[in-house]
Every structure is written in structure tokens, then in C-alpha cells.
Amino acid sequence: MDKRVTYCTDLEKSVIMSNFERRGWIQVGPEDEWNFYWSFTQNCRNIFSIDNGYRMNDNQIINHFPNHYEISRKDLLVKNIKRYRKELEKEGNPLAEKMEVVLPSGQVATRYVHLDIIPVTYVLPADYNMFVEEYRKSPQSTWIMKPCGKSQGTGIFLINKLSKLKKWSREAKIPFHPQLSSKESYVISRYIDNPLLIGGKKFDLRLYLLVTSFRPLKAYLFKHGFCRFCTVKYDTSVTELDNMYVHLTNVSVQRHGVEYNSLHGGKMSVQNFRLYLEGTRGRSVTEKLFADMHWLIVHSLKAVAPVMANDRHCFECYGYDIIIDNTLKPWLVEVNASPSLQSTTHNDRILKYKLIDNIISVVVPPDGIPDARWNKIPSVEALGDFEVLIDEELMEKEENGCRPTKNSRYR
Ligand SMILES: Nc1ncnc2c1ncn2[C@@H]1O[C@H](COP(=O)(O)OP(=O)(O)O)[C@@H](O)[C@H]1O
Numbered sequence: 001m002d003k004r005v006t007y008c009t010d011l012e013k014s015v016i017m018s019n020f021e022r023r024g025w026i027q028v029g030p031e032d033e034w035n036f037y038w039s040f041t042q043n044c045r046n047i048f049s050i051d052n053g054y055r056m057n058d059n060q061i062i063n064h065f066p067n068h069y070e071i072s073r074k075d076l077l078v079k080n081i082k083r084y085r086k087e088l089e090k091e092g093n094p095l096a097e098k099m100e101v102v103l104p105s106g107q108v109a110t111r112y113v114h115l116d117i118i119p120v121t122y123v124l125p126a127d128y129n130m131f132v133e134e135y136r137k138s139p140q141s142t143w144i145m146k147p148c149g150k151s152q153g154t155g156i157f158l159i160n161k162l163s164k165l166k167k168w169s170r171e172a173k174i175p176f177h178p179q180l181s182s183k184e185s186y187v188i189s190r191y192i193d194n195p196l197l198i199g200g201k202k203f204d205l206r207l208y209l210l211v212t213s214f215r216p217l218k219a220y221l222f223k224h225g226f227c228r229f230c231t232v233k234y235d236t237s238v239t240e241l242d243n244m245y246v247h248l249t250n251v252s253v254q255r256h257g258v259e260y261n262s263l264h265g266g267k268m269s270v271q272n273f274r275l276y277l278e279g280t281r282g283r284s285v286t287e288k289l290f291a292d293m294h295w296l297i298v299h300s301l302k303a304v305a306p307v308m309a310n311d312r313h314c315f316e317c318y319g320y321d322i323i324i325d326n327t328l329k330p331w332l333v334e335v336n337a338s339p340s341l342q343s344t345t346h347n348d349r350i351l352k353y354k355l356i357d358n359i360i361s362v363v364v365p366p367d368g369i370p371d372a373r374w375n376k377i378p379s380v381e382a383l384g385d386f387e388v389l390i391d392e393e394l395m396e397k398e399e400n401g402c403r404p405t406k407n408s409r410y411r
């Protein structure tokens, strides 16, 4: 085909633009005939809205699924995971096995053995009564309140007393009645108060995950995630409850701290983290932790797969936020559908450039022209620094006698 590939982007960042330019692609506007659109989530939703009447042709692909919010909105992610577990339970699936745990208060609670992947969470105001019931089981616990419609640590606070929540709801003039629109609602999650610390500091992991199809599920994990560190030492004392430099690992929060180091940006690569863990805790527990994280990601995707609009023109790169506690158990904190492409350090810039480069090479067929009809089976070379986390189509082929791959374990 002699026609040049065209691209359109809502985000005029050099890590994106330079990747397209290097491929010799031509920039066009959203109204023109683009082949590849790096869009904002809102613009993608507009394109797919029925009122718009836009019809994509086979040579057009876009970087979001129209209802990405099923996984990226904090309340919907939790709702979908809860529903997924209940459905497995109803089927009598052993994945949904439960066990009783004794809380520090002496009270007994039930938890999923294999799918305890998110901290106990309720949506407020809708689940207020359920929250109070859970709160009373361990009144000494700390909880974290997060607005469903915000990001980058905005509007987040910790509470350790029910009276504080009531006071907040009065002062914020947010009456807890269930009719409140979901935009104004909050999630309240058990605060993981025993995070794994390195150098006395809390951190979480940011992993990048590319999904090219939800049914069958095809997901790829980028090798170069990183840990995001707090700038000050972790401290659980009540006086530090409002100190977000202690509790929130968002770079957008920490970069305003006086201790912020702009050379490393409070970041450590996943590879170095892995080496650190192997050195301090041993190889087998490290391997188990990484396997558990892969498990968590696969099941969070399976939880939303049935509700996702699985349009073949779409792919999406998610930023997973994962906290590891000091028993080396990973917890899913949230999934971002537009992970930051802001580069705070030199290494960051290299990483993000490579991320975009690898995304393009996975989602575009071997002939280099976007095509929604393609079978979405990238070659090993095209994967670059992505590894196949799960490909249900390939798994099915294996069942029919083809060579087994590592993703067989997620059946
Ligand atoms: N349940 C939790 N326990 C401990 N820390 C948490 C918990 N939830 C969130 N955090 C901390 O708060 C940060 C921001 O929370 P997150 O859900 O990612 O919201 P945002 O959209 O603002 O990034 C996380 O990166 C993590 O450091």
C-alpha cells in the first residue's frame, strides 16, 4: 500500500509524537482520515457515542475502550471484582473458596482465599451501612477515603474514627443519601497500614499493562514498571494521619515535598526492586510475589471482561497501582486508563518512549498498517519489552494440541 499511515493525537507530548514521526507517519486532525488515534478518554467516548454517528473503518485503531471506566473508576472496579467473585462462588468454582480470618479485635470475618486482591472497600454513600458494620468489627483500623472521579492523590484522606467520617460529611455538605451521583461518590478502603518499606519508606508499584482484546482476553505486561517512593519515612502515628507525604505514593503529591529528589524522582525500577527482594528475602518468595501480582492483574481483567465493549478497533494501556504489604502480599489499589506520560527524570523519558514504541509495535500488524481485522497475534520481535501475560486464544490453541506456554496456569 503506497498510502502513508496517518495519526492523530490529543496529547502533543514528544514521547508520543517522536514515536509516530520515527515511523514516518503523517499527523492529521481528528476530523481527518486517521489510522491511529492517541486520544483522551473523553474524546474516545465521544467517537463511540451513538449520537455522534461516527463509523470507524477497518484501518482505524484507537487507544481506549469506550467503557474503560468499568476498570478505571475506583467504585466500578470494586463493583466488578465483587460481582466476579460472587459469580464464581455461585458456580461452585474453587477459585472463589473462602476462609474465616480472626481480626485483631477478635472478631471473625470471611475472606476469599485466592481472590482477596483488593482491600475491603465500600462505596459511599451507597454502602454506608455495610461500611459501618465492617468498621465495628475492627474499630482500631484506619480507612482511606478516595473520591471516585479524581486522580493524582486529589481529595484523598485517612480516617481512624467513624466520628471523623461523620464530621467530614457534615462539613463537606455531602449528605450520605444513596441518590448521590456517582461522580460525587467516594470509595472507602481498608488502609494497608503494614506496607513493605524500603529504607523506611512506603512505596507502590506502577506496572503497565496492554490489553488488545477482552474477549478473548489478550494482555501484555511491560517489563519496565517502577516503584514510586514516599519522600519521608513511614509513620503510623495519629499525628501523621494527615501528612500525605507519608501515606500517598503519587509522584504528583511527592514532587512538592522538600525531600523530593529530581534525579531519581523517588523511583526504582521493577528489575532493581526484584534484585533487592531476591537479596533480602530470597528467590522463591520473590518469585511467588511476582506470580501473585500477575494473578491479581489477570483476575482484575477477567472481572471486567464480560462488561467491556470489546470493540476490535480498540486497545488500551493501563497503569496498575499495586501496594505490597510486609507479608509480601500484593494489593490492587487502582487501575488508570490514562497513566501519566509525564517524564520526571531522564530514565523516565526513556521508559515512556519505549513503552509507546512497544505499544505501537504490538497493536499494529506486521505490515505496519493499522487493521482492526487483524488476528492480534504479535510476533515475538513485535512484543519488544512486553511479555504475554495471558492470551486466551493461544491457550485454546494449546488445548487443541499446540505447544504450551506459561499462561496455561491462569485457566
Ligand atoms: N488501601 C490503601 N492502603 C494504603 N495506601 C493506599 C490505599 N489506597 C491508596 N493508597 C495510596 O494512595 C495513593 C493514591 O491512591 P489511588 O487509589 O491510586 O488514587 P489516585 O487516583 O489519586 O492515584 C496510592 O498510590 C497509594 O500510595
Ligand SMILES: [Mg+2]
Residues within 6 Å of the ligand: 152, 153, 250, 321, 334
Ligand atoms: Mg493512583
